[in-house]
Each structure stands twice: as C-alpha cells, then as structure tokens.
Amino acid sequence: MLSIKVEGGHRLEGEVKIEGAKNAALPILAACILADGTSELRGIPLLDDVQVMIRMLEALGASVTAASDAILVRSGPSDEYRCPSDLVCRMRASLLTMGPLLARRGRAVGALPGGCAIGARPIDLHLKGFTALGARVKMEHGMIDIRCDGRLTGARIYLDFPSVTATENIMMAATLARGTTYIENSAEEPEIIDLANFLNGMGARITGAGTHVIRVDGVDSMKGTSHVVIPDRIEAGTFMVAAAITGGEVKVNNVVPDHLKSVTAKLREMGVEVKVGDDETSVLVSKKRKRLKATNVKTMPYPGFPTDMQAQTMALLSLAKGTSRIVESVFENRFMHVAELNAMGANISVEGRGATVRGVEYLSGAEVKATDLRAGAALVLAGLAARGETTVLYAEHIKRGYLNFAGKLRSLGAVCWEEEAE
Numbered sequence: 001m002l003s004i005k006v007e008g009g010h011r012l013e014g015e016v017k018i019e020g021a022k023n024a025a026l027p028i029l030a031a032c033i034l035a036d037g038t039s040e041l042r043g044i045p046l047l048d049d050v051q052v053m054i055r056m057l058e059a060l061g062a063s064v065t066a067a068s069d070a071i072l073v074r075s076g077p078s079d080e081y082r083c084p085s086d087l088v089c090r091m092r093a094s095l096l097t098m099g100p101l102l103a104r105r106g107r108a109v110g111a112l113p114g115g116c117a118i119g120a121r122p123i124d125l126h127l128k129g130f131t132a133l134g135a136r137v138k139m140e141h142g143m144i145d146i147r148c149d150g151r152l153t154g155a156r157i158y159l160d161f162p163s164v165t166a167t168e169n170i171m172m173a174a175t176l177a178r179g180t181t182y183i184e185n186s187a188e189e190p191e192i193i194d195l196a197n198f199l200n201g202m203g204a205r206i207t208g209a210g211t212h213v214i215r216v217d218g219v220d221s222m223k224g225t226s227h228v229v230i231p232d233r234i235e236a237g238t239f240m241v242a243a244a245i246t247g248g249e250v251k252v253n254n255v256v257p258d259h260l261k262s263v264t265a266k267l268r269e270m271g272v273e274v275k276v277g278d279d280e281t282s283v284l285v286s287k288k289r290k291r292l293k294a295t296n297v298k299t300m301p302y303p304g305f306p307t308d309m310q311a312q313t314m315a316l317l318s319l320a321k322g323t324s325r326i327v328e329s330v331f332e333n334r335f336m337h338v339a340e341l342n343a344m345g346a347n348i349s350v351e352g353r354g355a356t357v358r359g360v361e362y363l364s365g366a367e368v369k370a371t372d373l374r375a376g377a378a379l380v381l382a383g384l385a386a387r388g389e390t391t392v393l394y395a396e397h398i399k400r401g402y403l404n405f406a407g408k409l410r411s412l413g414a415v416c417w418e419e420e421a422e
C-alpha cells in the first residue's frame with residue numbers, strides 16, 4: 001500500500017505546470033481504435049489510468065510507442081473485440097473502448113467496469129445509445145456482449161442525464177455509422193470538445209460538441225492524425241485550492257482559464273484572489289485574508305461546478321469562517337471523505353446529497369484513508385493546512401489522476417512524501 005505523508009503548516013509559493021487532461025486523454029486513446037494508421041498524441045499524462053488504457057489498446061491489437069514528447073498509437077484492422085477483464089475491472093473509463101470497437105469491429109465484449117466507488121454508476125445510457133444505433137446488447141455472468149451486423153445506423157438519441165462518457169461513447173460509435181446521429185441532452189464538458197476535435201482530425205464529421213445537441217454524420221473510414229490534449233482543469237483546480245488552503249501564492253501554468261470559471265467564481269466568493277494571466281494560459285492564486293468566508297456549492301454537469309472538485313473544495317471550506325452547504329447532484333455517494341476530514345477535526349455532517357460544513361479554526365494531522373481519487377487529493381490538501389503530520393493511506397488512488405502529486409507540491413514548498421507500506 002502506498003501512503004502520502006504531509007507535514008502541515010508550510011505556505012505554498014511558486015509556479016506549477018498542469019498536465020494534459022486525464023479525462024480527455026482516455027477517450028482520445030480509445031478513439032484510436034476507429035482509425036487506420038498512426039496518431040501522434042501530445043500532452044497525454046502517463047498516469048496509472050492512462051497506462052491501463054494503453055495496455056487495453058495493446059490487448060486490442062494497437063501498438064503504442066513513446067516518441068520524445070508524444071505517444072504514437074498505430075491501429076488498423078484486427079479481429080480482437082474482447083477487453084481483458086483484469087483491465088476493465090480497474091477503471092470505469094475502460095468502457096470507452098466499447099463504442100469504437102462496436103463501430104469498427106462490429107462487436108465489443110467486456111466485464112462490467114470498475115473505478116472509483118462513488119455511487120452506483122450504471123451504464124444504461126451507454127447501452128441505450130448503442131441499441132438505438134442498431135446494436136444488440138447481451139448481459140450474462142457479469143459480462144457485456146454488444147454486437148451489430150455490418151455498420152451501425154444513425155439515430156436520434158436522448159440522454160436522460162448528460163453523462164460524460166456515455167456522450168463520448170455514443171459519439172465515437174456514431175462516427176462510422178450509416179447516416180446521421182443526434183445526441184440530445186449531451187454532456188458539454190471541454191473534454192468532449194477535445195475528443196470531437198480529435199475525431200474530426202481523423203476524418204469524422206461532428207458538429208455541436210460542447211453544446212447540448214451533437215450531430216454526427218457517419219463516414220466510411222478514418223485515418224490517424226496529430227493532436228494536443230487540453231490541460232487538466234481538475235488538476236489545475238486542485239493546485240488552486242492548495243494555494244488557498246496554505247495561505248500561499250501560486251501561479252498555475254498551462255490552463256484554460258475559461259474551463260476553470262466555476263471553480264474560480266467559488267474561490268473568489270470565499271475571498272481567494274484569482275488573477276488570469278495576460279496570455280490566458282495561467283492563473284495566479286493567492287490568499288491574503290486570515291480566514292476565508294463560507295459559501296455554498298452545488299455540483300452540476302459542465303459548465304456547473306465539477307463533482308471532481310467537490311472533495312478538495314470541502315477541505316478548503318472546512319477551515320472557512322461560517323457554515324457552508326455543499327450539494328452533490330452528480331453522484332449519489334460521493335461524501336466518503338467526510339468521515340476522514342472529520343477525523344482531522346473538521347465539523348461536517350451529511351444528510352442525503354447535502355453536506356453542512358461548519359468551519360473550524362484548525363485541522364489536526366491524522367491517519368486517514370483515500371477512499372477515491374479526488375477524496376485522496378482533498379486529504380493531502382487538508383494535511384497541508386493541518387497542525388502536525390497527516391498520513392493519507394491508499395494513496396495509489398491519487399496516482400490514477402495526478403502525476404507526481406507529492407513532488408509537484410514539494411516544488412512549491414510543501415513538506416510531503418510518498419511511502420510504501422505493508
């Protein structure tokens with residue numbers, strides 16, 4: 001087991017560079033299955049989840065090689081449509097290979113996916129989309145088997161909830177379908193625009209990505225292309241909170257400030273200063289007042305406040321003056337970090353999808369558990385501000401989404417390190 005130890009009380013100062021977005025890299029890698037030829041991808045963060053996707057692609061017949069600052073994915077005709085269960089079970093985003101496999105090879109078989117334990121996380125919307133495109137879905141013994149005869153057929157699909165990966169999966173499946181597909185009530189996340197740009201670079205015909213209706217006109221074939229992945233807005237948001245929680249001043253480089261609007265708005269409401277750099281690729285975050293102000297946060301699909309920033313923001317609000325209310329409207333069970341923050345002296349109570357955070361004057365270092373990726377990051381942030389030493393157990397969760405998290409924090413003046421334990 002990996003743990004991250006943090007000695008609290010050190011103010012963060014300096015500059016940090018944000019990686020390419022994990023949640024854009026994963027669907028973009030999966031999309032390579034659709035093409036004949038080689039794609040050159042820059043800005044792919046070599047995180048644990050990304051390594052799982054790369055191994056998945058290799059198991060599905062693609063070759064993946066590193067070339068200085070890019071990775072090359074060569075894909076072409078192959079009969080392989082079975083996703084290895086050991087990989088699928090490690091990451092929910094492995095589902096993203098299903099749409100491309102179905103479109104390109106007419107069949108996709110895999111186990112029900114794993115990932116962070118933050119709610120039921122059904123896959124009905126993915127399957128509804130595939131079925132509407134003409135596929136047949138069979139579920140037996142925990143395995144999903146989806147097939148179609150010949151090409152998929154364009155259709156009009158309404159999503160009951162704007163699911164990010166369902167939108168991506170259906171959009172990818174529709175690229176090689178016969179005719180036109182409309183995805184209505186589609187998710188609008190920047191990562192979906194990035195994927196659509198990549199797919200269009202490969203020859204797809206997609207319009208409307210980033211709005212609530214996406215149109216895909218099916219094409220006969222697609223080829224490899226070059227692409228630079230957008231910056232990770234969640235990693236950026238996490239470092240913005242790190243600056244605020246330590247009363248520091250950090251310039252967060254390689255960001256798209258527009259993607260950070262909801263997080264920036266909330267930080268400003270609390271009294272954190274956020275200045276957008278003149279070049280629009282950085283933000284300078286500083287906290288000058290003694291205590292931040294409480295505020296209310298509700299997670300929503302983009303452009304609302306991201307659920308992936310909820311835990312980190314809760315850590316920050318646990319030290320604010322006054323009472324804050326956090327409503328988690330995306331996932332039904334994403335408050336597992338509350339017990340851990342309370343073990344550090346926070347005063348948070350949960351009722352259903354709402355949490356009441358009564359600000360305390362200080363947190364105390366403790367041994368706590370990373371229950372999922374973002375919860376783990378939140379506990380490290382709490383540890384940075386706490387009195388004494390904090391040990392975040394099960395820190396391997398953090399490595400799924402943050403590259404060199406402890407090292408980057410150290411470069412800003414934090415005292416924290418990784419430790420392998422039994």
Ligand code: UD1
Pocket residue numbers: 023026092093119120121122123124125126127161162163164165166307308330331332
């Ligand atoms: C993606 C992100 C994840 C983020 C989440 C919400 C990736 C790889 N992961 O996850 O980091 O936390 O968006 O911003 O991009 N739902 C259904 N049926 C489905 C699919 C989803 O009911 O078929 C529900 C889920 O249970 C959840 C909600 O829709 O309550 C949102 O989930 P979704 O947007 O699908 O999240 P992911 O795409 O899994």
